Amino acid sequence: MNGAQSVMQTLLDSGVEVCFANPGTSEMHFVAALDTVPRMRGVLGLFEGVVTGAADGYARVAGKPAVALLHLGPGLANGYANLHNARRAATPVVDLVGDHATYHQRYDTPLNTDIRSIAGTLRGWVRCSQSSAGAGADAAAATAAAQDPPGRVATLILPADVSWNEGGRVAEPVPLSSPSPVGDATVAEIASVLRGGEPALLLIGGAACHEAGLRAVGRITAATGVRVLLETWPARLEAGAGLPAFERLAYANEKAVRQLAGISHLVLAGAKAPVSFFAYPGIRSEQAPENAETHVLADTANDVVAALEALAEIVAPRGGPALTETAGRELPSGRLTGRNWAEVIGALLPEGAIVSDESMTSGFFNLQGVLAAAPRHDLLTLTGGAIGQGLPVAVGAAIGAPDRPVVGLQADGAAMYTIQALWTQARESLDVTTVLLNNRAYAVLRWELENVGARTSGSRAGRLFDLSEPDLDFVRISEGLGVPAARATTAEELAREFARAVAEPGPHLIEAVLS
Amino acid sequence: MNGAQSVMQTLLDSGVEVCFANPGTSEMHFVAALDTVPRMRGVLGLFEGVVTGAADGYARVAGKPAVALLHLGPGLANGYANLHNARRAATPVVDLVGDHATYHQRYDTPLNTDIRSIAGTLRGWVRCSQSSAGAGADAAAATAAAQDPPGRVATLILPADVSWNEGGRVAEPVPLSSPSPVGDATVAEIASVLRGGEPALLLIGGAACHEAGLRAVGRITAATGVRVLLETWPARLEAGAGLPAFERLAYANEKAVRQLAGISHLVLAGAKAPVSFFAYPGIRSEQAPENAETHVLADTANDVVAALEALAEIVAPRGGPALTETAGRELPSGRLTGRNWAEVIGALLPEGAIVSDESMTSGFFNLQGVLAAAPRHDLLTLTGGAIGQGLPVAVGAAIGAPDRPVVGLQADGAAMYTIQALWTQARESLDVTTVLLNNRAYAVLRWELENVGARTSGSRAGRLFDLSEPDLDFVRISEGLGVPAARATTAEELAREFARAVAEPGPHLIEAVLS
Structure with missing residues (x-):
């Protein structure tokens, strides 16, 4: 078994079943391994931005990572923008970048590039496999690192000779970490803020935008009257009839500032503190009122759903959320407009x-x-x-x-x-x-x-x-x-x-x- | 005058007349400056790879840089592959990347990216403008750096507030460096190698692929019988009827090795030593025979054309090159094939x-x-x-x-x-x-x-x-x-x-x- 085959089989054993790919010569042995590991589905994209964006979309829906197979530094760069989006979505993505054979890199041939430095700017996990015997373990580590809460881009650089040399060993899956729990004291403190009667706003993001989180937030707001906003750009928002519905924090800075106006307390649950997307001359970057106090119920690596459910148990032990209904399906007529x-x-x-x-x-x-x-x-x-x-x-x-x-x-x-x-x-x-x-x-x-x-x-x-x-x-x-x-x-x-x-x-x- | 206007005017004064662009919000003031510096031509690309590749193609033909205007790290990444190609072509490109306002960067809003690190991997020149008063001088420095022989990608990062603040100052063009001359002793040593009677091969690249270089090489080979190859991927090769014609070093490794077989001396003139584009299992990366001696007439930063002309004056003071003629224009017929x-x-x-x-x-x-x-x-x-x-x-x-x-x-x-x-x-x-x-x-x-x-x-x-x-x-x-x-x-x-x-x-x- 060569290194590429061991990586492919290890990925599959770790739960990775799809390989979105735009390969080149350096990745040929990895591509060939598709024929020896037939359960891995290979999906070709005609440009790397398709490959990485697809890996992001897959994981947001499937709840587990896919591989994005890329060709050296230029392939990584072509796929970078959607890896950047995946990073901001905290999506688990295993980004597998082929490189020149280890002994060939010193010649600085035309496609030679500093893959590690480019990948490093994604602030995720980066490793370059050094041997066929270790490549399987590297793949298992990458898969786990990608899923380390809240999720990230894990880049595994695979030199061509590490792929083609024999001696590959399939590695066991690495156990996944759980999101860290929020302490009872924090939950109790937030409960007292919400019950304190001062105007408060709960800004939720990440997993809180899925059904269980939304239902807990629905109970909390029904019981306490706290205003609720969703983060501006949820990775995946469960929505529609039968779920509690909340506004999103606006992209337009002026509107966001109006949404946050008048609050004394800002409670963050899986969301970052609200800041203008771009800077504008003479305008504050921070959007919450200057005198508002910020409280963190859960950061993005915490188990935000459990924290919200615990909070709901305190402030609304018996209350349910308000749910939306499907509105009448009236179809408009006339020329198409932005509305x-x-x-x-x-x-x-x-x-x-x-x-x-x-x-x-x-x-x-x-x-x-x-x-x-x-x-x-x-x-x-x-x-x-x-x-x-x-x-x-x-x-x-x-x-x-x-x-x-x-x-x-x-x-x-x-x-x-x-x-x-x-x-x-x-x-x-x-x-x-x-x-x-x-x-x-x-x-x-x-x-x-x-x-x-x-x-x-x-x-x-x-x-x-x-x-x-x-x-x-x-x-x-x-x-x-x-x-x-x-x-x-x-x-x-x-x-x-x-x-x-x-x-x-x-x-x-x-x-x-x-x- | 704001910073953006001073940058635009400085670029124009430094000989930059075209701005290939795919801008975003951070670059709005630079875009607006197109209306105050009307001689700068703005050309929109619908993807950044178009913008950077166009800047490369422009400079290869015009002999001077254009600006490639890009939007933050994702824009730079989208344009990276063709900046990489420009780097390998030694094309002068001024790559202007907008960034968030300086005071806004610490909030790490969604588009915030480590532009400097990504640009750094292009191994060219990188600077981040810190003030509107200094931005013009930065632009002049970038334009000169891009043209420092043999040419490179110069990345100027322009934060939004540096663009929009008043106090911009137009800077004088920075004098350009010339390629460094090759010493007479080196030329004489190469001349004696070529006259020594041992099998030799002259591998030429860079500016040697333009008419004057080709004519000098044509004289040299006519007089000495030295074999000649062009580098595999010339940035710009002047060719066709009326010029001396030489084979290019093949992309296919086997063929390249055959082209170089049997030589005792390899003379490099503006080209790098030949190495296989990719590594292949069990095959040497270096393509010249192991016992061949390598001599450098001119490296990529030298004045390779002057060196070749000096060499021609020694070995062929009165000889002319062999020139190609236009072949008969016979049109093939039948189904289209790869041939x-x-x-x-x-x-x-x-x-x-x-x-x-x-x-x-x-x-x-x-x-x-x-x-x-x-x-x-x-x-x-x-x-x-x-x-x-x-x-x-x-x-x-x-x-x-x-x-x-x-x-x-x-x-x-x-x-x-x-x-x-x-x-x-x-x-x-x-x-x-x-x-x-x-x-x-x-x-x-x-x-x-x-x-x-x-x-x-x-x-x-x-x-x-x-x-x-x-x-x-x-x-x-x-x-x-x-x-x-x-x-x-x-x-x-x-x-x-x-x-x-x-x-x-x-x-x-x-x-x-x-x-």
Whole structure:
């Protein structure tokens, strides 16, 4: 058994069943090992950003890591943006990067790169395998490190000779750590804050955005009146009818500051203290009122759900949460706008859908409210702000949950970063319906230009935010990549095409042209 | 004047006239400065790999740097692969990366990244501007550093507040360094090696691949009989009828070893010692015979052309080089194959073309021989091995040399890494004809799989090299991105479509389906 085969088998024994890959020569023995470890599923992406984003989406849904197989430093760099998003989502990802043979690296041939330093900036776990005999153990360690609470990117660098040399040994899985419990004293202190009568706000994130956490928070707010916000970018938010619904902290700084205004106590449960996404001239970065006191019920490595349930037992021993109901499914009509498209999706969203949301400004108006009243679903958001995440995450989600429909809500500009993902959707016959919101602009930048106080006389700077001249034709692009596509310019057309797409197996794209 | 405006004006004063950009919120003031410094041309790329590859292609042709404007760490990472290629090409590129405001970085908001460490792995020049008053001087220093012989990637990190604060000062251009001269003793020593009668080989690279260097080498070999090879991946090779033609050192290790076999002396002139691109089990990495003595006439930072001319003056004071002539323009016929497509291009290549070559295995058979006998042209190659370079480099070349036709020879798999480049070709109405060689595979990996001695039973591993299921339809993809496209399946169709495309202004794509 060579080193590559031992790594492949160890990964499988450790619960890793999917290898998203864009390999090169240095990874050939690892690829060949797919034929000797047949339970590992290999999924090709035509660009590394697809591979890493898919690994992120897979793990958010499946609750366990996949491997992202990358080719040396340039492959890692191409996949970096979505590893960055995975890092911010605290998603467990095993990132396997092939390298030149150990004895070859000193020649600094063209593809030679400092993989370790690039991977190090992801602030996760990095190891370079030194021998075929040890590579299996390194793979087991990487898999466990990726899942060390709350989850991280674990990069295993595998030199070509470590892969091809014989002497590989399959390693036992490394036992996984549990999230650390929150002490009773902390829970009791937060309970007294909430009962103290001063205006308080509970900001929740991470695992608290899943059903058990939401139900506990629902009980807490019903009993104490504490205001609740979700973190701006949950990795996975369970939402829709039958669950308690809470607003998310706004991306727009002004709105976030208004959401937090007037509180005396800010309680963090699996979320970080709220800070403006970008800095703006003359504006504070911190969003909570200056005189508000911050309390930490649980940080991201804690068992936040258990802490919330313990808190609920104190403040609401018998109370239940308020639950949302499915709103009437009224379909809008007329030309598609930044507002009514979301109403169409909300009305027709299939039960149990996984929604990969990279709708950007097109989702600003009312997507959140619409989804809260939609059937039960999981929402995956753009956790790290590096656009080009939505289409790949949808790939991974569809592979991680093959029995659930996946809906991608995708802005035009962001789609173009990793448009190659559509091809993988076609090859793997994934049940993904992408709604491509085409407003022919990086609309977020037009909006941010004003926020940062930049003045332009218009045309030359503005041309860098404009995506017309020429218009992107996403129907042709999608068809060229193997995904059947249609165009909608009215709400009626979007409703018809969306209903048809979700009813048919396999991938579809609907270009929603917004007026 | 704010910091951003001072940077923009300083860059322009230092000779930088084009800003390839994919900006975000942190770069808004720099973008706005385009309206106050109107001579700077802003060119939008829909993905950062387009932006950095275009900056590389521009500088290879224009002989001076452009700016690549990127958004924080994820933007730098997305552009990294083509910066890596630029580094290996020794291309001067000013890579301007926006960052969060200095006071905002400590909050580690979602897009916060260790830009300096990522940029550091490019082994060029990195500086983070600390004040609006100093940013102009930083920009002047970056521009000079990029051009320090032989050329490099200079990364200037520009925090948002440094951009937006007033007090910017335009800086004077920093005088550029010249390549260091080679001493007379070195030249004389090489002359005696070449005259010594032992078998010798001259391996040339860098500026030696331009006309003056080639002519000097042509004189040297005509007088001494020394064998000559060009480095495998020249950044820019001047070639075609009327110039001396030399073989390139092969990418395939076996062939390279054969090319170098039997020599007693290896003389390096602007090229690195030949080493196998990848390592292969049981095979030496170094390609020259073990007993060959290596001599360095000029390293990459030396004035290699002056050194070669001095050498020619000693060994061939009156001799001229042998020059190639345009071969008969016989057009092949029948179904397109990996061999005959190149003959079509060679026969119809327009005079003075710039050829961006990322044809990969499709160019293995006879592209080099065909181009040597074609009309005079410049050839830009994949210097760093990170695929996804060809289409962006063609963008930059077309902007750097607006009066010359640009021809892109592009493999299918590599095209998909930065396919977004076609949109920029359309927006800027660039005179680029892309011949998209579709063999429905990562053919290089099938070939390398054998070279590295990996055995597969076939289907599961092989699926990761296969680009069919579904077939990519590059005609639709290209049209979706705004570039008119046609398909050719025979040599006659390719000849007709290629002739039509180069005769019409603006971009065109021809999908050449290889049997």
